[in-house]
Amino acid sequence: MDIRTYGKDFDRYYENARKEVRFVRSKVYGVENVDGTGDLSVKYATEDGGLAREDFNLVVLSVGFQSSPELVNTAKKLGIQINPYGFCQTRDFLPVETNRPGIFVCGSYGGPKDIPETVMEASGAAGSVSAMLAPARDTLTRVKEYPEERDVSGEEPRIGVFVCNCGINIGGVVDVPEVRDYARSLDNV
Structure with missing residues (x-):
């Protein structure tokens, strides 16, 4: 019955x-075919407890999200606590930490999330792992040997332009095909 826009x-x-x-603030309790029309009849309870019915030519069902049995089974095997909804239990101000040190959670393993929130949590989990591995940093590194460089000072410059077309995060702000076409028109690209 609620509409929440949290992102x-x-x-x-x-x-x-x-x-x-x-x-319409309501609780839908049925969807049925309307004979011979191809329409769908939606039955719902109104806020005041009344019953209503409306016919539509299109009905979009937004289903709930629940944890899978595999998620719960994996959590049990790893000794990770599960919340009452069947998702990984995390702390309010440490949303990627589990009750097991060294085991981190991100994305829908911790509950329903959208893509930006999942990406932020993944970054947080990676940062937490990196912090744990800090003492081992540079213990297995060696000096990288590079091939001898070739003198290109007399050659025409060559420039590569790479534009990420990553859905609406960039594509919603930047006209990627226009940027690509403009870059193609430049010299030495």
Whole structure:
């Protein structure tokens, strides 16, 4: 019955949708075919406890997210505590730490998350692992030997341009094909 927009710019998405979408606070308890029309009839309980029914030509089902039995089984094998919802138990201000030192969690193993939150947690888990490995840093390194360099001072410069087209995080802000085409038009690229 609630609409929560907790991620970056999710509130903007919701406000834009409100201009053209009718939101009805309710609890859906049934979806049925409407004979001969191809439409679907949605049955729901309203906030005041009344029952209602509306027909639509399209119904989008947003399903819940729950942990899998494999997640719980793996956690038991590793001795990791599980929260009441079946996800890995973490601490409020240390969201990648488990009850087992050296075992970290990120992404949906700790509960439902969106992609940016998952990426941030993955970075946090990697940083935590790196901190644990700090005492071993440089114990297995050796001086890298490079091949002899060739003198290219008299040659035309060659420039490589690499543009990441990573979904909407970059593609939503930068016109990647336009940047690519512009880079192609430059000399020595």
